[in-house]
Amino acid sequence: MPHPPETTARAAWMGQLARAKPDRLRALFPDLPPHEVLRPAEIGTVMVQGRAGGTGAPFNLGEMTVTRCALRLTTGELGYGHVQGRDKDHATRAAILDALLQTDQFSALQAAVLAPLAAEEAAARATRAARAAATKVEFFTLVRGEDQ
Amino acid sequence: MYVAVKGGERAIDAAHAWLAEERRGDRGLAALSVAQIRAQLTLAVNRVMAEGSLYDPDLAALAIKQARGDLIEAVFLIRAYRTTLPRFGASIPVDTARMAVIRRVSATFKDLPGGQILGPTFDYTHRLLNFALMAEGDSPLGQAEQERPSQTPPAHIPHVMEFLNRDDLIETEASSDASPPDLTRAPMELPATRALRLQALARADEGFVLSIAYSTQRGYGRTHAFVGELRIGMVAVQMHIPELGFAIDIGEVELTECETVNQFQGSKTIPPQFTRGYGLVFGQSERKAISMSLCDRALRWRELGEDNIGAPAQDEEFVLMHADNVQATGFLEHIKLPHYVDFQSELELIRRLRSEAIAAREAAE
Numbered sequence: 001m002p003h004p005p006e007t008t009a010r011a012a013w014m015g016q017l018a019r020a021k022p023d024r025l026r027a028l029f030p031d032l033p034p035h036e037v038l039r040p041a042e043i044g045t046v047m048v049q050g051r052a053g054g055t056g057a058p059f060n061l062g063e064m065t066v067t068r069c070a071l072r073l074t075t076g077e078l079g080y081g082h083v084q085g086r087d088k089d090h091a092t093r094a095a096i097l098d099a100l101l102q103t104d105q106f107s108a109l110q111a112a113v114l115a116p117l118a119a120e121e122a123a124a125r126a127t128r129a130a131r132a133a134a135t136k137v138e139f140f141t142l143v144r145g146e147d148q
Numbered sequence: 149m150y151v152a153v154k155g156g157e158r159a160i161d162a163a164h165a166w167l168a169e170e171r172r173g174d175r176g177l178a179a180l181s182v183a184q185i186r187a188q189l190t191l192a193v194n195r196v197m198a199e200g201s202l203y204d205p206d207l208a209a210l211a212i213k214q215a216r217g218d219l220i221e222a223v224f225l226i227r228a229y230r231t232t233l234p235r236f237g238a239s240i241p242v243d244t245a246r247m248a249v250i251r252r253v254s255a256t257f258k259d260l261p262g263g264q265i266l267g268p269t270f271d272y273t274h275r276l277l278n279f280a281l282m283a284e285g286d287s288p289l290g291q292a293e294q295e296r297p298s299q300t301p302p303a304h305i306p307h308v309m310e311f312l313n314r315d316d317l318i319e320t321e322a323s324s325d326a327s328p329p330d331l332t333r334a335p336m337e338l339p340a341t342r343a344l345r346l347q348a349l350a351r352a353d354e355g356f357v358l359s360i361a362y363s364t365q366r367g368y369g370r371t372h373a374f375v376g377e378l379r380i381g382m383v384a385v386q387m388h389i390p391e392l393g394f395a396i397d398i399g400e401v402e403l404t405e406c407e408t409v410n411q412f413q414g415s416k417t418i419p420p421q422f423t424r425g426y427g428l429v430f431g432q433s434e435r436k437a438i439s440m441s442l443c444d445r446a447l448r449w450r451e452l453g454e455d456n457i458g459a460p461a462q463d464e465e466f467v468l469m470h471a472d473n474v475q476a477t478g479f480l481e482h483i484k485l486p487h488y489v490d491f492q493s494e495l496e497l498i499r500r501l502r503s504e505a506i507a508a509r510e511a512a513e
Contacts, residue, residue, distance in 0.1 A: 010392075015396050045235050046398060047235065048385055049240070050244070051244075053321030055245075055321045056426075057328070060238070060328050060329075061346075062201035062202060063235070065202065068236060080391060082396065085204065085399070133265070136263045136264065137264040
């Protein structure tokens with residue numbers, strides 16, 4: 001089922017905030033505005049599922065640690081954070097940014113927080129992909145006598 | 149009979165204090181940090197995450213440090229910690245076709261789209277001790293770090309199996325959205341579904357799975373496996389968030405995936421085609437992933453209509469009930485703990501039997 005564009009955008013920034021390194025997110029967005037905590041940051045797990053043969057029936061592969069948090073800004077926007085790992089500050093910061101990105105601060109925060117995170121992530125992925133590409137085998141075939 | 153069961157407290161305290169000192173080792177050497185273990189003993193960390201069945205590199209590194217490098221003890225620590233955490237739910241099944249591949253090899257096709265990518269592998273090393281690592285100081289940066297190739301690999305590297313699938317040369321995996329059974333929530337019931345077997349194998353002891361897989365190669369339930377594809381890389385984990393009504397990325401995990409191509413004779417209803425075995429493991433663990441796919445395939449004998457030749461690898465109960473190293477260690481090592489009362493009764497029984505036997509023999513003489 002396709003989602004409306006605002007949902008897609010929100011899912012994208014929530015993913016970006018979840019994948020961010022906690023220290024980096026803190027450096028990019030150090031001060032937290034006043035907010036009301038609806039669900040205090042809580043550490044738990046999510047069962048990661050795979051599929052038999054990569055595409056078949058689902059199975060339970062194992063869990064991963066996740067921290068989640070829900071809060072409300074004084075202006076009323078709800079923010080949710082679901083981040084990998086056990087860093088409550090990371091989940092809280094992600095939830096606050098999720099709420100703020102729904103306000104007129106979107107463009108400013110997009111430039112100050114999301115864009116640097118996306119650029120750094122893309123650079124890290126490109127570096128890793130390039131290192132992998134350097135280990136790609138370039139086969140060459142020797143001509144055998146009877147083929148000449 | 150009364151047996152003293154108290155009085156060990158002071159001895160236990162002293163033993164634990166000594167254990168802490170032994171863990172620290174020579175105080176003349178710098179203490180090993182958890183971050184160093186996580187960053188430099190990554191394959192040990194990967195194994196603890198896979199068998200601990202919890203993806204968290206920091207916790208796995210801590211467990212390795214606390215366990216003095218005993219990986220099964222570390223797995224035990226991770227399993228115990230996991231039970232203290234609430235479960236928020238299950239992810240959407242990961243899409244390994246969208247893996248950011250750092251290693252991808254196929255033993256069945258030389259020239260495949262996307263190519264053979266070796267990645268950071270021990271293969272082709274000479275297994276000679278590198279004494280340079282013993283000397284102090286850092287190793288120089290690798291060649292790839294110094295000279296970046298201009299080519300960038302494709303974002304999406306298709307699975308090798310897709311090529312065989314097009315011609316019906318290999319069985320298709322029936323997709324479904326059935327909720328899989330979870331052996332951490334309900335006791336394992338036999339016969340198990342394939343989903344339950346895959347969960348059990350994914351968290352199974354690497355050594356055990358390796359041995360079972362090896363036994364199939366040597367003829368005990370042979371399935372003629374080729375590695376169709378082995379790939380390692382990061383995969384996004386997505387979860388549906390009920391409050392939001394849509395799915396988001398909650399993080400990413402490194403996975404090793406192995407797909408084997410196996411022989412199949414065909415049946416009355418199915419013309420001969422290749423069959424498949426599957427392995428998926430947390431972290432870089434290709435020995436485990438290959439072993440898992442061989443075990444998975446061997447355990448599928450019933451659904452594929454193959455003969456049960458009585459091989460251990462075909463015995464679901466044998467494989468699944470003995471593959472977990474925490475369960476095995478718990479039951480094995482408990483026999484070293486006090487069994488004074490049990491043994492006392494055994495002692496009295498053997499004394500009585502012996503005296504009766506001796507009396508009977510004397511009466512006969």
